[in-house]
Amino acid sequence: MNRELLITHASQLVTLAGPARTRVGAEMRELAIIKDGAVLARDGVIVAVGATSEVEPQAAVDALHLDAGSSVVMPGFVDAHTHPVFAGTREDEYEMRAAGMTYQQIAASGGGIRSTVRRTRAASEDELFELGKIRAGWLLGHGTTTVEAKSGYGLTVDDELKILRVIRRLNDETALELIPTFLGAHEIPDEYRNKREDYIRLVIDEMLPRVAAEGLARYCDVFCESHVFTVNDSRRVLTRAKELGFGIRLHAEQLSLSGGASLAAELGAASADHLEWVDQAGIEALRQAGVIAILLPGAVFNLGLTRYAPARAMIDAGLGVALATDFNPGSSPTPSMQMILSIACTQMRMTPAEVITAATINGACSLGCEARLGSIESGKQADIVMHDCSDYRQIPYFFGVNHAVVVIKSGEVVVDTRGDASTASR
Amino acid sequence: MNRELLITHASQLVTLAGPARTRVGAEMRELAIIKDGAVLARDGVIVAVGATSEVEPQAAVDALHLDAGSSVVMPGFVDAHTHPVFAGTREDEYEMRAAGMTYQQIAASGGGIRSTVRRTRAASEDELFELGKIRAGWLLGHGTTTVEAKSGYGLTVDDELKILRVIRRLNDETALELIPTFLGAHEIPDEYRNKREDYIRLVIDEMLPRVAAEGLARYCDVFCESHVFTVNDSRRVLTRAKELGFGIRLHAEQLSLSGGASLAAELGAASADHLEWVDQAGIEALRQAGVIAILLPGAVFNLGLTRYAPARAMIDAGLGVALATDFNPGSSPTPSMQMILSIACTQMRMTPAEVITAATINGACSLGCEARLGSIESGKQADIVMHDCSDYRQIPYFFGVNHAVVVIKSGEVVVDTRGDASTASR
Numbered sequence: 043m044n045r046e047l048l049i050t051h052a053s054q055l056v057t058l059a060g061p062a063r064t065r066v067g068a069e070m071r072e073l074a075i076i077k078d079g080a081v082l083a084r085d086g087v088i089v090a091v092g093a094t095s096e097v098e099p100q101a102a103v104d105a106l107h108l109d110a111g112s113s114v115v116m117p118g119f120v121d122a123h124t125h126p127v128f129a130g131t132r133e134d135e136y137e138m139r140a141a142g143m144t145y146q147q148i149a150a151s152g153g154g155i156r157s158t159v160r161r162t163r164a165a166s167e168d169e170l171f172e173l174g175k176i177r178a179g180w181l182l183g184h185g186t187t188t189v190e191a192k193s194g195y196g197l198t199v200d201d202e203l204k205i206l207r208v209i210r211r212l213n214d215e216t217a218l219e220l221i222p223t224f225l226g227a228h229e230i231p232d233e234y235r236n237k238r239e240d241y242i243r244l245v246i247d248e249m250l251p252r253v254a255a256e257g258l259a260r261y262c263d264v265f266c267e268s269h270v271f272t273v274n275d276s277r278r279v280l281t282r283a284k285e286l287g288f289g290i291r292l293h294a295e296q297l298s299l300s301g302g303a304s305l306a307a308e309l310g311a312a313s314a315d316h317l318e319w320v321d322q323a324g325i326e327a328l329r330q331a332g333v334i335a336i337l338l339p340g341a342v343f344n345l346g347l348t349r350y351a352p353a354r355a356m357i358d359a360g361l362g363v364a365l366a367t368d369f370n371p372g373s374s375p376t377p378s379m380q381m382i383l384s385i386a387c388t389q390m391r392m393t394p395a396e397v398i399t400a401a402t403i404n405g406a407c408s409l410g411c412e413a414r415l416g417s418i419e420s421g422k423q424a425d426i427v428m429h430d431c432s433d434y435r436q437i438p439y440f441f442g443v444n445h446a447v448v449v450i451k452s453g454e455v456v457v458d459t460r461g462d463a464s465t466a467s468r
Numbered sequence: 469m470n471r472e473l474l475i476t477h478a479s480q481l482v483t484l485a486g487p488a489r490t491r492v493g494a495e496m497r498e499l500a501i502i503k504d505g506a507v508l509a510r511d512g513v514i515v516a517v518g519a520t521s522e523v524e525p526q527a528a529v530d531a532l533h534l535d536a537g538s539s540v541v542m543p544g545f546v547d548a549h550t551h552p553v554f555a556g557t558r559e560d561e562y563e564m565r566a567a568g569m570t571y572q573q574i575a576a577s578g579g580g581i582r583s584t585v586r587r588t589r590a591a592s593e594d595e596l597f598e599l600g601k602i603r604a605g606w607l608l609g610h611g612t613t614t615v616e617a618k619s620g621y622g623l624t625v626d627d628e629l630k631i632l633r634v635i636r637r638l639n640d641e642t643a644l645e646l647i648p649t650f651l652g653a654h655e656i657p658d659e660y661r662n663k664r665e666d667y668i669r670l671v672i673d674e675m676l677p678r679v680a681a682e683g684l685a686r687y688c689d690v691f692c693e694s695h696v697f698t699v700n701d702s703r704r705v706l707t708r709a710k711e712l713g714f715g716i717r718l719h720a721e722q723l724s725l726s727g728g729a730s731l732a733a734e735l736g737a738a739s740a741d742h743l744e745w746v747d748q749a750g751i752e753a754l755r756q757a758g759v760i761a762i763l764l765p766g767a768v769f770n771l772g773l774t775r776y777a778p779a780r781a782m783i784d785a786g787l788g789v790a791l792a793t794d795f796n797p798g799s800s801p802t803p804s805m806q807m808i809l810s811i812a813c814t815q816m817r818m819t820p821a822e823v824i825t826a827a828t829i830n831g832a833c834s835l836g837c838e839a840r841l842g843s844i845e846s847g848k849q850a851d852i853v854m855h856d857c858s859d860y861r862q863i864p865y866f867f868g869v870n871h872a873v874v875v876i877k878s879g880e881v882v883v884d885t886r887g888d889a890s891t892a893s894r
Contacts, residue, residue: 133820133861140819180869344867346814348774381868388772393566394559435559441770442807443606444870 046105052115055079058417064362083424086453118187118425119379120405123366130161162195185446194228206258217456224259266302307331338368384441394435424453472531478541481505484843490788509850512879544613544851545805546831549792556587588621611872620654632684643882650685692728733757764794810867820861850879
């Protein structure tokens with residue numbers, strides 16, 4: 043599309059303008075807000091940002107003009123940790139947990155990730171694509187324009203490739219941008235329960251080279267936890283992945299302090315995710331290595347746990363922090379970054395400004411997209427969301443509510459719940 | 469409207485059919501679900517409930533026909549504790565709490581309820597009505613068809629009456645049903661800080677008689693807490709309210725164990741609300757007196773506290789439990805009962821069936837509306853909501869999402885986000 047897009051009269055245009063790198067410490071509280079702000083985009087790229095009175099005259103006469111009507115305008119959320127391609131839902135386990143079972147007990151009895159693996163294996167690529175399309179719409183509808191998307195519910199060569207191909211199709215055929223991560227080491231599948239080493243070899247010797255050869259993933263992730271993949275297992279998988287050119291991510295210190303953070307630092311990972319049990323030494327190791335901590339408080343909330351990642355200690359130490367949904371059918375079935383912001387503010391004592399930074403530019407940094415995504419600045423992609431409130435702090439404050447009313451991806455309006463009246467050509 | 473309304477093909481028609489009284493213990497887990505269910509309403513009242521194949525032939529040829537398209541159909545939520553009429557928002561205090569201040573510290577420094585009181589006093593009745601209309605739409609849009617609505621941000625005779633008149637107008641002029649409660653004893657206003665007794669006398673001698681004379685409230689509530697209104701203060705206010713014909717509700721045991729539950733039992737209150745600090749003796753007293761416990765876990769979540777009301781102990785003891793949002797600009801700024809269900813399942817270990825019961829029929833019972841509201845049965849008012857999911861358990865499970873897509877109040881469609889294609893005459 044070559045038509046210009048002009049957005050005017052944002053009560054707050056939350057630009058997050060600043061250095062194209064991870065924001066740390068006090069930088070996380072600097073949102074570079076413009077009052078009565080406006081943005082102009084051309085060919086999907088932002089070309090002007092400023093006060094409405096300055097930007098509006100620069101627009102072509104036939105620009106598509108969206109009056110923000112005093113809503114808050116900010117970058118689309120970059121959700122840097124999701125598992126969006128799966129078959130079946132797990133509300134039965136949700137009910138069991140309410141009745142007193144733990145996530146680990148349910149997993150031990152054949153539920154958990156393995157239950158989703160069975161159903162995902164049984165689903166065709168087309169079926170998974172159709173399910174994925176619905177979820178892509180859901181994510182976009184809640185203001186997310188880019189997600190990191192993991193495989194990990196296949197756990198065979200063919201099923202992992204199937205999931206990664208679905209992620210590629212979703213990226214190509216929906217408005218949502220998906221950045222693919224291979225997570226073959228998500229769980230030991232049932233048929234390898236008594237031959238763990240064989241499964242690890244399958245991941246290293248067959249899956250990783252195939253995924254690399256087909257160019258299906260940009261990152262490799264491992265669920266590093268003492269009862270799943272140990273630090274040594276994880277190091278072997280991720281070292282091979284690095285050799286093959288993948289970036290590295292790591293599920294680390296989620297359920298216990300098992301050394302994942304140190305490993306992430308040692309390997310120069312892009313991110314270490316979860317970190318509920320990380321200690322101060324782990325925080326310092328991550329900071330020194332420039333690894334971004336991706337916090338997933340939705341899983342803590344949804345599992346009814348009380349130990350959240352030590353966000354304040356991380357921010358105070360100067361560690362870069364991002365927030366993500368962990369969208370998946372077991373531990374965190376929410377597509378809403380807004381919900382995650384509410385949990386982060388109330389349960390982890392992050393400020394509203396810090397959570398916005400964590401959910402946009404810092405998420406983009408963890409995916410290597412900081413030059414293109416995560417802020418509203420000239421030269422960046424026009425991924426922009428209008429939220430139906432007058433102050434950005436109301437996005438987490440009015441919780442359990444979807445504030446996103448207009449979503450723009452690469453300069454195109456892909457969600458508009460406001461109806462025709464508010465969208466007009468000039 | 470005299471036209472019939474026919475809803476067919478609910479994947480689950482969650483009727484909650486059963487005795488028109490508080491459901492307790494195991495009864496809370498009985499939802500009386502009909503698969504492929506249908507409902508027929510005439511003149512706003514339900515006249516037939518059953519399988520689609522049974523009910524559809526009973527409809528008139530010109531009935532408005534809504535195909536549920538395999539969504540879940542259930543009664544509208546009855547939100548039995550809200551404070552929906554106020555001016556101004558308090559995201560500034562939300563930010564302060566994230567930065568480490570407590571709710572009580574903020575209140576002591578002039579924030580909290582008193583900050584909303586200042587702004588609500590300054591607002592005209594028309595201004596409050598316009599704000600209230602937006603919030604009524606918000607509540608309806610999230611699947612709530614009836615709310616209990618408290619005054620309490622005026623704290624002068626005129627301002628309390630102003631708020632109650634706004635509640636009456638909202639009830640008359642919007643699709644939302646509001647059941648009014650006088651809460652003049654919500655806080656000691658600034659100008660009475662040093663003459664508490666004078667304020668209590670104002671409530672008893674002037675406010676209560678005026679509210680009764682104008683027929684502006686059905687219930688009287690008091691914020692019973694040692695630093696606000698003591699048990700003795702509360703008893704005086706509520707005893708006078710009973711004499712004047714008001715039903716009784718009570719904010720009890722929210723921030724400390726101060727005896728509010730016993731008082732609610734002693735006075736035969738309709739409900740005791742909050743109860744985070746209630747002990748087993750209080751639970752037993754409430755049960756014996758037939759008082760309904762209204763739990764407000766949104767406030768616990770939003771204030772970043774960890775002590776939730778002991779819902780399991782209450783249900784196991786046979787105490788009737790309802791859930792409500794506590795919608796207000798300070799402690800619980802959410803209009804979404806769905807969000808409350810998610811918090812109740814994950815943080816209080818209530819099951820999905822229990823939270824649905826607590827949010828519908830038990831809420832209706834606490835308001836004396838159980839003969840008319842809270843379930844889908846012949847003879848009841850057609851307050852019905854269609855949720856875009858296939859299993860009722862998904863409503864809390866997919867959290868942070870608004871599942872309500874069609875909302876019907878008294879047989880009229882008042883919200884329909886599905887567009888024209890899905891609504892057709894037969």
